[in-house]
Amino acid sequence: MIRIIPDVLDADGVAKLRSILDAADWVDGNETSGPQAALAKRNQQLPELGEAAAEAGRFVLDALGRSPLFIAAALPLKIYPPYFNRYAGGESFGDHIDNAIRMRRGSEFRMRSDLSATLFLADPDSYEGGGLVVEGFSDAPGIKLPAGHMVLYPATTVHRVEPVTSGTRVASFFWIQSMVRDQGQRNLLFDLDMGVQGAATALGQGDATVVRLTGVYHNLLRRWADS
Template sequence: MLIAIADVLDAGSCGRVRAMVEAGEWVDGNVTSGHQSALAKRNRQLVEGSPAAREAGAAILEALGRTPLFVAAALPLKVFPPLFNSYEGGEAFGVHVDNAVRMLRGSDFRIRSDLSATLFLAEPDEYDGGELIIETQFGERQVKLPAGHMVLYPASSLHRVAPVTRGRRLASFFWIQSMVRDEGARRTLFDLDEGVRGATAALGGEHPAVVRLTGVYHNLLRRWADA
């Protein structure tokens, strides 16, 4: 399931997050790479755990909690503290798959990476190239979204970032451990949630059909959730 989520950060919030991270310390992006990723990765990354990364990451996590589409699609149990990367001057990230388990440096916090997320912090016209290219069962999908918008996709997907040939691509990236491990079950719950919302708008929340559908949703979630 690949979902674009608009306006996770509004223009003002996005500008503040961008200012925070641009003022921080940037290092070689391979500081967080696994062996496979290190062979393909050429970018810069904000120092993990730095004051700038923590402050900007906290703003993003707060915004995610106010984004119903993210909650419905991801059913988040744990969210890895957001990281930040930068591509320019031909930098790119070749085809790779994200590590199955991510650990926070200097702590015992770890998650199973069910979903990956990229939150764009630069406008598309600020740079050429830099598309996030995700391989799906329907072929490659190219993603390049407005600043403040986010794409959510399975962490098991093969994906890459095309070379940035002009300007600078700035983004946040992170992983989510869902309450529902199975991707097919998450898709079913998401579709059912969308159906319940539509039925509620058409019939009202107290309509017997809406009440029954809501019950089905929660009973399936109860059956499938690890939390």
């Protein structure tokens, strides 16, 4: 299941984040690639352990913490420190699948990748191509969202970034280990959560039906979640 999370960053937030990124030095994106990805990947990336990536990563993580829709959709247990990439001049990332286990260089941080995320940081009209194609969920020309919007998709899928033929595509990407490992269970919890919120709006938070449905949600989460 693909989830679109709109307005993770507003226009001011995008501008502030881009000011960090645009002033930074970029390197070959294969700095962090495994052997398979290196065959398909042609882009630029902020150095993983650089000050700009750390500052920009904190900015993104703070924004995610303020997004109830992201929390409901991902039920995050761990979030990998965000990476940042850009594509221009025909650069692309061919078909690949993300590593199941992500390990942070220079630390003991490691996590299972359940969900992959792309936070778009350039207006889609500012570049040609560059769509995110997720096998089984989207077709060419792929997903291109307004700056500040994010897409979540299963890390188990084969996906690619189409060639950017003009302009520059800028984005943040990262992975999430969910408290609920099973995608089907996660989807059911999300749908139930949205239904509970809708019922609460219509009937009031204290309505007996809303209270009972809220209990069902939390009891399922208690049954399925790891923490």
